[in-house]
Amino acid sequence: MSKNHYLARFQKGWQIFILNPLGKTGIILLIVFMLMAASSFFIPLLDPMYDPMTGIDPLIKESTGPSFHHWLGTDNVGRDLFAQLMEGAKVAFIVGLASAFISIVLGTTIGMISGYAGGITDRILMRFADIIMIMPSLVVLLILASLFGQFNIWIIVFIIAIMRWPAVSRVIRSQALSLKSRPFIEASKVAGASDIRIIFRHIMPNVLPLAFLYMTFRVTSAILVEAALSFLGFGDPSQVSWGMMLQWVWKSGHMFQAPYWLIPPGICISLLTLSFYLLGRAMDEVLDPRLRKEEERK
Amino acid sequence: MRTRQYILNKFIEITIIFFIILTILFFLFRLSPGTPISKMVDPSFTLEDQNLLIEQLGLDKPAFEQYLIYLKNFFTGNLGFSFHYGEPVSNIISARLPWTILLFTSSTLLAAFVGVVLGKIAAWRKESAIDNILSLSALVCHTLFIPWFALLILWFWGFKLGWFPLGGTLSPELWITTCSPLIKLLDILHHMFLPLMTLFFIHMGSYLLLMRSSMLSVLKEDYIITAKAKGLSEKIIRNKHAAKNASLPVITSVGLSLAFSINGGALTEQIFTWPGIGRELIFAVSNNDYPLAQACFLLIAGVVLVANLIVDLLYAYMDPRITY
Numbered sequence: 001m002s003k004n005h006y007l008a009r010f011q012k013g014w015q016i017f018i019l020n021p022l023g024k025t026g027i028i029l030l031i032v033f034m035l036m037a038a039s040s041f042f043i044p045l046l047d048p049m050y051d052p053m054t055g056i057d058p059l060i061k062e063s064t065g066p067s068f069h070h071w072l073g074t075d076n077v078g079r080d081l082f083a084q085l086m087e088g089a090k091v092a093f094i095v096g097l098a099s100a101f102i103s104i105v106l107g108t109t110i111g112m113i114s115g116y117a118g119g120i121t122d123r124i125l126m127r128f129a130d131i132i133m134i135m136p137s138l139v140v141l142l143i144l145a146s147l148f149g150q151f152n153i154w155i156i157v158f159i160i161a162i163m164r165w166p167a168v169s170r171v172i173r174s175q176a177l178s179l180k181s182r183p184f185i186e187a188s189k190v191a192g193a194s195d196i197r198i199i200f201r202h203i204m205p206n207v208l209p210l211a212f213l214y215m216t217f218r219v220t221s222a223i224l225v226e227a228a229l230s231f232l233g234f235g236d237p238s239q240v241s242w243g244m245m246l247q248w249v250w251k252s253g254h255m256f257q258a259p260y261w262l263i264p265p266g267i268c269i270s271l272l273t274l275s276f277y278l279l280g281r282a283m284d285e286v287l288d289p290r291l292r293k294e295e296e297r298k
Numbered sequence: 299m300r301t302r303q304y305i306l307n308k309f310i311e312i313t314i315i316f317f318i319i320l321t322i323l324f325f326l327f328r329l330s331p332g333t334p335i336s337k338m339v340d341p342s343f344t345l346e347d348q349n350l351l352i353e354q355l356g357l358d359k360p361a362f363e364q365y366l367i368y369l370k371n372f373f374t375g376n377l378g379f380s381f382h383y384g385e386p387v388s389n390i391i392s393a394r395l396p397w398t399i400l401l402f403t404s405s406t407l408l409a410a411f412v413g414v415v416l417g418k419i420a421a422w423r424k425e426s427a428i429d430n431i432l433s434l435s436a437l438v439c440h441t442l443f444i445p446w447f448a449l450l451i452l453w454f455w456g457f458k459l460g461w462f463p464l465g466g467t468l469s470p471e472l473w474i475t476t477c478s479p480l481i482k483l484l485d486i487l488h489h490m491f492l493p494l495m496t497l498f499f500i501h502m503g504s505y506l507l508l509m510r511s512s513m514l515s516v517l518k519e520d521y522i523i524t525a526k527a528k529g530l531s532e533k534i535i536r537n538k539h540a541a542k543n544a545s546l547p548v549i550t551s552v553g554l555s556l557a558f559s560i561n562g563g564a565l566t567e568q569i570f571t572w573p574g575i576g577r578e579l580i581f582a583v584s585n586n587d588y589p590l591a592q593a594c595f596l597l598i599a600g601v602v603l604v605a606n607l608i609v610d611l612l613y614a615y616m617d618p619r620i621t622y
Contacts, residue, residue: 138561146583146591266446
């Protein structure tokens, strides 16, 4: 397979993807959120009072509604909600992508080993995956928080990733199982390739597209779990995430008085989740021709 | 006979897994920062008091012996004392459990039932206006951020309109003055309505989507064409031939999505101050009440393991093609 072949395949996939209304909506939403995340780097430079964590408007003593200086209003100590919302987009991307990436790496590696090795290794690894898969991640994070106290954001990311690899490894495993018996694997075995080389050199390139498809779904669940944890008050207190904003509006008792504070973070979490979900569905169709509509298949 | 063997094997497996979880928790507790009693004493305790406490709790014994005591206590139903309530943990758990079961089962059953029926209709009228509306709203329900949705419902129905109470399970003053069971029941239902609706909408979306896609793939099967060729009425094909088979994956998904439902249930309980296990766990974690948190966690883990076994068996019972 030459480079050109991959390029052609990618272009064809992209065409299907972009023609798909789901994919298009997903991409547009995602771009909006990326712009929001990018803007979070510039807003605090305008004026220190727009810093999402420490910036306090000296003129404001309590939560106020939208105004010229504060487009979405301020929270109860005079911090700008718009700046917090943008910062939240950045945190959501960091949490979602980092944790999805770690769980994909873990899931792909374990799935390939399990499928390729077979036998007792396979059984133990997959039973282990099953158990982790059925455990509610928020509840596990809560019990860990009760043991170890407040977590830093990277530890939360890592724990979510550990809770989330099994679904990936199940899929990758079944792919590896079917690849294992293909002639080209036999050939490289005969040629004397080591197991590790076969796994990473010959099986991995074939399962990677699938792994990336699963990454989009992992991103969503990671963002949701982090948001829920922060909402309950066990998030990283030094990060302004959307869940944290909801925790503040709830804790400070402004929930019923300040809809301008309550509504935006929730809409953002839901829409970002939706965009990754749509993206995943559209990619599903690119990779699995059976899901495409009848006329496109001809 | 084979089935009985299968159940027995599975049961042994679950026991072993549960045992492993217990062991992991024990060692995590020892790994956690601070001395073992730092989670239960305040700084005003003198050193002698602390030493006395360590001795009383058997924390001066070697680790392995402590582990054995821990296991023995667990299997004799002694889960320790809650620091906050000063009561045995098992009392608190048994007081909270019925509320969680009530909310959880009613919302799951309702959501699964409505989701299956609507998913069936959506798939049957594929790509019509009704399908588009149903699928889109299911998608929205599926991706909503649960606590936020719950807060919005609480804000609108509880605060703005004031039709429903803001939390709790009953109005105490009503329970003192009346003794008619009907009014008491209605009072509980009145309090339960908002959390029930929250959980219903969130879960209904995923059941609908799942049923729709499962039904679509069943409708492509040969036996549906046969049924059509035989001249059976549309209604019979839809309800008897297609929907029954299509709802099988939905049953498995109840088991697989249990983790998701428990997360959602805990958040909903927390927002509507519903005194269930999930809220108790969150409360215990924020008050550093480790014995209580541990008991809630073990209960949830146990329920998840057993529920998955039940779903497995139910699936085999409903789909005769599967034998163990």
